Amino acid sequence: MPRLTRTERIVPRALGAGDCVGVIAPAGAVPREDLEAGIALLEAKGLRVRLGASVWKRHGYLAGTDEDRARDLVEMFVDPNVRAVFAARGGYGCTRLLPHLDAALLRNHAKIFVGSSDCSALLTFLVDRCGMVAFHGPVVTGLARRSDALDRLLEVLSGKASSHVQAPRCLRPGRGEGTLRGGCLSVLGALVGTPWAPAVHEPTIWFFEDVNEKPYRIDRLLTQWMQAGLWAATRGIVWGEMVDCDAPGNGWDIWTVIQERTAFLGVPMAAELPSGHGAGTITLPLGIHVRLADAQLEYLEPWVIPGVAP
Numbered sequence: 595m596p597r598l599t600r601t602e603r604i605v606p607r608a609l610g611a612g613d614c615v616g617v618i619a620p621a622g623a624v625p626r627e628d629l630e631a632g633i634a635l636l637e638a639k640g641l642r643v644r645l646g647a648s649v650w651k652r653h654g655y656l657a658g659t660d661e662d663r664a665r666d667l668v669e670m671f672v673d674p675n676v677r678a679v680f681a682a683r684g685g686y687g688c689t690r691l692l693p694h695l696d697a698a699l700l701r702n703h704a705k706i707f708v709g710s711s712d713c714s715a716l717l718t719f720l721v722d723r724c725g726m727v728a729f730h731g732p733v734v735t736g737l738a739r740r741s742d743a744l745d746r747l748l749e750v751l752s753g754k755a756s757s758h759v760q761a762p763r764c765l766r767p768g769r770g771e772g773t774l775r776g777g778c779l780s781v782l783g784a785l786v787g788t789p790w791a792p793a794v795h796e797p798t799i800w801f802f803e804d805v806n807e808k809p810y811r812i813d814r815l816l817t818q819w820m821q822a823g824l825w826a827a828t829r830g831i832v833w834g835e836m837v838d839c840d841a842p843g844n845g846w847d848i849w850t851v852i853q854e855r856t857a858f859l860g861v862p863m864a865a866e867l868p869s870g871h872g873a874g875t876i877t878l879p880l881g882i883h884v885r886l887a888d889a890q891l892e893y894l895e896p897w898v899i900p901g902v903a904p
Contacts, residue, residue, distance in 0.1 A: 603881055604704040604726045606678075608898040609751040611640035613677035616670035617734055618646035619657030621712045622685020625735060626650070629682050632734035635744055636680075646670060649682060656687045663687065664694035667716075671703045678751065683735040684711025689781075691716070692790045697723040706751055706898070709733060711805075711871065714777025715785060721775060721881040722793040727897055730777055730801065730869065731877030743875040750877040753900040757893045759876055761832060761864035764889035765853055768862035770829030771894070772797030774884045778870070779804045783815045786822045794826045799886050801878055803834030803870030808841045809851040816855035830862045830886035835870035864889040 609615070615636060617629075633643050646666030648658030657663060670679045692715065701724040708729045709716060720728040729750065732743045749755040775792060776782065779802040785791045804812070819825060839848045846854070849865065856863065864886065868874025879897030886892075 602725050604701065605896055605899055606704055606706045606727060608753045608900040609641075609678050609706055609748065612642070614642040614644055614675050616644045616646065616673065616676040616679045617649065617682050618663070618666040618670055618679060619649045619682040620663050620667055620691055620709070620716060621657065621681070621687035622655055622683055623652045623657045624649055624682045628735035628738065631738040632682075632736070635737050636734070639744065639748060644670070644673075644676060655685070657682070660687075660690045660694060664691045667691065668695070668699065671700050671705060676705070678706035678708065681709030681713045681716075681733050683733045684709070684713055686712050688712045688715040689784055689790075692719055695719065700724045701726065708747065708751070708877070711778050712781055714781040715790070717777050717880055718775070718782065718785065718792050719790055723790070727879050727881040729877055730880055732875070740873060740875055746875040747877045750879065751898060753896070753898045759867065759891050761867040761889040761891065763865040764863075765833075765849065765865050766861070766863040767888045768830070769885065769887045770797075770799060770862050771883065771885045772799045772827070772829040774799050774801060774878065774880050774882055776801035776880065777803070779812070779815050780807055783818055786818055786824065791822070792824060794824050796827055797829045798827050799830040799832065799884050799891070800828060801832045801834060801867075801869075801880070803836065804839060805837040805871035807839050809839070809844070809846050809848050812839060812848060813851050813855055816852070820855070825859055828859055828861055831856060831864075832867055832886060832891055833863070833865040834867045835872035835874050837871045862886050862888060864891070867891070
C-alpha cells in the first residue's frame with residue numbers, strides 16, 4: 595500500500611458552528627456518563643452530533659466487533675452531512691481496524707478526524723496512507739475533565755489558532771523542518787513490523803507522548819524505533835506529556851533515558867508540550883510541514899481550509 599508524499603496531502607475543510615460532528619468509538623467500550631457529558635459540551639458550542647451505530651455496543655472490552663467499529667468510521671467519512679469525525683475514547687482496538695479500512699475511499703472523502711491515545715494508529719493511517727491532515731486532540735469522553743480543551747480544539751479546527759506552540763523545555767537546541775507525525779509512542783511501537791508502520795520516506799518532526807510506560811519500557815520502545823530504522827528522516831522531536839512514566843529510585847528518570855537513547859540523532863528536541871494523556875489542551879495538526887526551533891513548533895502551512903460551505 596503506497597504512502598503519500600507531503601505535496602499530495604489533503605487539507606480538510608474547517609469546522610464551524612452548526613456543523614455536524616460524527617462521534618465514533620473505534621477502540622474501547624465507552625462509559626455512558628462521560629460520553630454524554632462530552633456530547634453536551636459539543637452541542638453547547640453550536641455543533642450538531644451524530645453517533646456511530648456501535649458507540650454503545652460492547653464486545654468484550656471493545657465497542658463492538660472490528661467490523662462494527664470500522665463500518666462506523668467509514669460511514670462517518672462518506673456521509674456528506676458530517677464535517678468532522680471525533681473519537682469517543684481510546685483504550686485499545688484501533689490497530690484491529692486497519693485491515694478493514696480502504697485508504698483510497700477515505701482519501702476521497704477526506705475530512706477532519708480527531709483522536710489520541712490508541713487512536714494514534716488511525717492518525718498514522720490517515721496521514722501516511724490516506725495523505726490527509728489529521729488531528730491529535732482530546733477524545734469526547736475526556737472533554738468534561740479538561741476545562742478549556744474544547745475551546746482550544748475548536749480554535750484549531752476553525753483555523754483561528756496560532757501558527758506556533760511553545761514547549762516548556764528545550765532538551766536539545768537547534769532547528770529542523772519536516773512533516774509533523776506521531777502520537778502515543780507505545781501505540782506507534784505496536785505498528786512496527788506491520789504493513790502500517792509509521793512512514794520514514796520524508797523529513798519528519800516526531801511528536802510523542804505516553805502514559806504508564808516506565809523508563810526501561812520507553813528505552814525499549816526507542817531502541818526498537820532505532821533498530822527498525824524509523825529515525826532515518828528525523829529532523830526533530832517534540833515530547834508531550836509523559837504521564838506516570840517515571841520510576842523514582844529505579845535508575846534513570848524518563849528524560850535521562852530519552853536523551854540517552856536519542857543523542858546520536860543530534861536533532862532539536864523539545865519536551866513537556868501539554869498534549870497527551872494529562873491535563874494538557876493542545877491539539878496538533880499531524881501531516882503538515884512544520885519547523886522546530888529549540889522549543890518552539892511553528893506550522894508552515896494551513897491545517898484547515900476556512901470559510902467553505904458544506
